[in-house]
Amino acid sequence: MLPVLGVAGYFLIHCGFPIAPILLGLILGSVLEENFRRSLLVQRGDFMGFFYRPISGTLLVLTAILLIAALTVEARCFLKTRRQRDDGQPAE
Structure with missing residues (x-):
């Protein structure tokens, strides 16, 4: 192992x-x-017990926001480097 x-x-x-x-x-x-x-x-x-209390709902919403923000930043960075590569410019 x-x-x-x-x-x-x-x-x-x-x-x-x-x-x-x-x-x-x-x-x-x-x-x-x-x-x-x-x-x-x-x-x-x-599973709905995770949504009943305000603190658990707040934590779930914050987690979703952070995941979406991280994916958005990665997608923008990927698209920026792809555009620069297609244009022949060096990536920053």
Whole structure:
């Protein structure tokens, strides 16, 4: 298992993926899953329980806004470099 993870880590570093989010996902993923299951048990499997309280709705809306903003910035950057490449200008 260790050689497989080592090769995967090498390719992730070689391709420019940041290591910190991957480590956070590996470490906190099980904690998040456990607490998500616990909250579903408390709500008897009802997903709408995540929207009933104002704080949870606020956090979900903020998360959606941040995801949309990040995707918009990436799309604009991609389109800008693509236009500059098509025009023959160097990218900034």
